[in-house]
Amino acid sequence: MAQPSLLIAGCGDIGSGVARDRLGKGWQVVGLRRNPAKLPEGVEGRAVDFADPQSIAKLGELSADYLLLTLTPAAYKREGYNAIFDEGLLALLARFKRPPKLTLFVSSTGVYDQADHQWVDETSETAPSRFSGQALLTAEQHIAATGWPHSIVRFSGIYGPGRNQMINKVRQGECTPATPLHYSNRIHRDDCVGFLLHLLDRAEAGEEVGQCYLGSDSAPTPIQDVQAWLAAELGVPYRQEGQPVARTGSKRCDNRRLRESGYTLRYPDFKQGFSAILPSLEAD
Template identity: 60%
Template sequence: MAVEGKSEQKKLLIVGCGDIGNGLAELYLPQGWAVQGLRRNTAKLAPGITALAADVCDPASVAALGPLRADYVVVTLTPGGNKAEAYEAVFERGLANVLAAIAVPPKHIFFVSSTGVYAQANHDIIDETSETAPDRFSGRSLLNAEQAIAATAWSHSNIRFGGIYGSGRFFMLNKVLEGDCAPPQPLHYTNRIHRDDCVGFIAHLIDKAEAGGKLENCYVGVDDEAASIQDVQAWLAVQLGVTYASKGEPIARTGSKRCVNRRLRESGYTLKYPTFRDGFEPVLRAWRASTAKA
C-alpha cells in the first residue's frame, strides 16, 4: 500500500559517469534522488551511486543491464582514444546502444557535446544558431550524436561545452612551466568552462525542468570571456613566476573562434567562474599545495 502524501523517488541516470557525473551525484544524492552511474569501471563511482557496469560499445553488455528507466538522463561519454574509430565507437554506435536500452522516454535527456562541432576559424563569434559543419572526425561524431539524441523526439538538450578545466587538471599549467606556450602570433581564441560550472549548469537545467520550466534544445556552455590562448598563458606565466616561452608551434588542434553563452545566461544560471582568471585561481592553489607536499 502506498503511503499517502509520499512522493515517488526521482531517478537520475548518468551514462559515462566520470568526473562530471560524480559531481552531479554529489548534488542529488543528498536530496534523496536515486542516482545510477553507467560505466565500465564502476570502482570510480562516487559513494551512493547505484553501479551499472557495462561497455556502451558492446550491445550485449548494455542489453544485459535490462531496460533502463530514469526521470532524467545525462550522457557524458569519453572516447577510448583520439582516433576516428574511437569517436565513432562511443558517440555513434555506443550511444545508439544506450538509447535502444532506454525503456521509457525520460522527462529530459542531456547530451554533453562540445564546441568542436563548429569549424569556424577566423575569430568568428559563435552561438547556438551558428553553422555546424565540423571538419574534424571528433566534431563530426559529436554532431552525429546530437542528431541521434534529437531523432528520439524526446525532450532533450545538447550542451556544447568549451574546453573543461579545473578539478586538479594541471595540463595548461604544465605547458606554461615547460616553456611550451603558443607563439605570440597568430592570435588564437579559445573557449573554456570550469568543471564546477559544467556540473552546476547541468544541475540548473535539471532543476529548471523539474520545476516545469522550458529548456532549449541546444546550449553553448562556455564562460563569459573567449580569451586568446596567448592571454591565458601569459597570465598563468605571471602567476607561476616564469617567463612566457614558446617552442614555436602554433595551435593546430581547433579553429580560432569566440563562443558566447547567451542562452546559458538567459536560462538563469550564474557562473561560479565567469572568466579564466577566476577559474584558474583554485587550480593554482591546488597545484601549489601539491608541489608543497612533493
C-alpha cells in the first residue's frame, strides 16, 4: 500500500520539523523553497520563488495527499507579502488538478486588530490594519474559496531554539516600558510542529479537522511580566529602556479549540517554554 504523500510549500524551520517526522513514518515528502539545499535529508526538493508566478509555473502539475503551506516573505514589506499571499498563492494552487485530502495553511494572529486586552478566538472579527495581516487574511480567503478540505492555523508569536529576539532584548536592557500594558501571546516552535502533525494524523485517520484554529499557548501574559521573569532567570538587570510594542495589538488568544481537538501542548505557558531554552544558551 502506497505511503501518504506530503507537499510542503515554503519548507523552512516549521515545515522541516513536520517533514522529518513524516519521513520517519515512511511518508513521501516534497519540499518547495528558494534554496532546496537547506531541506532535511530525504525530502525531495524543488527550487521555487513564491513571489514569481513564472517560477511557480515551471513546477508543472502538482499532486499530493496533503499540502502544507508555510510561506514566508523574504522581508517585512508590503510588496513581498502581497506577491506571495495573493498572486503567488493563487498560482501555486492552480498547479493542483485534484484537491489534496487536506490543505493546511499557516497563518497568524496578525489577522486580528483588537487592542484593548480582549479575548479573541476563531470566531472573532478579523479586520487587520497592518499590511501583513491584510495579506494573510487574503490568503485565508483564497484557501477557503477553493472549496477543498482545509484548515487554517493562526499561530501567535513563535519562539524557541534560534528565535532569541526577546531574550536578546532583555539582555540588552531594551525591555518594553511599563506603560501601556501590552498582553502578548506566544507558542513554542515545537508546539507549532506538533499541532500541525496532530492535524495531519487526524485527517489520515479519517477524523474531523476544523477549518480554523488559533495556535497559541494557554497563558496570554503582559509582555512586561514575561520580560521581568526572563531578566531574573538570566540574572541581568530588568531595564525598561526599549520601545512600546508597535506591530501588534494587545489581545488575549483563546486556544480552547486547539485543546479540544485532542492536542496537548508541550509548553502550555512561557515559563515552561523558556525554561527549556535557557540552559542551552548558558552552555553557549
